[in-house]
Amino acid sequence: MVQVAYYSITGQTQRFIEKTGIDAYEITDADPFHEMGAPFILVIPTYDDDMMDPVIDFLGYQSNHRELVGVAGGGNRNFNDLYIHNAKDIAQGLHVPIVFDFEFNGTMADVKKFKKVVQELELKTTEH
Ligand SMILES: Cc1cc2nc3c(=O)[nH]c(=O)nc-3n(C[C@H](O)[C@H](O)[C@H](O)COP(=O)(O)O)c2cc1C
Structure with missing residues (x-):
């Protein structure tokens, strides 16, 4: 089973995940040290790099960096080259x-595609 882990600051990514109906794990600022223990997809929004510190802590924890199979980025295309950086x-x-x-929180078409x-x-x- 491929799992999904996500991080959200203002709630858009969380809303996207909710719309998919997938039972995903939320990375939190309070305790990002959670081991997924199985292959997973990471879904994250886009901000300045230092805003991603909890996600970096999470990825560095135990086997998480080895179980990561892909990343999905949420962002705003107005940021042009910085889109989902x-x-x-x-x-x-x-x-x-x-x-x-x-x-943002994705269209219904995005939800379906994801x-x-x-x-x-x-x-x-x-x-495998
Ligand atoms: C201060 C700030 C900086 C942002 N920087 C970027 C950016 O560099 N690239 C991008 O694609 N989106 C950027 N965004 C857009 C957010 O990533 C986008 O709105 C996202 O859906 C927010 O997700 P969240 O509500 O789950 O935190 C920025 C938003 C804010 C408020």
């Missing part, structure tokens, strides 16, 4: 793909 940096740093991107991406990754990870 945190997701891109993390994906590149941990050698996993960007599996999805969306603005669920398909999760299903496809599920098939891929259970093949």
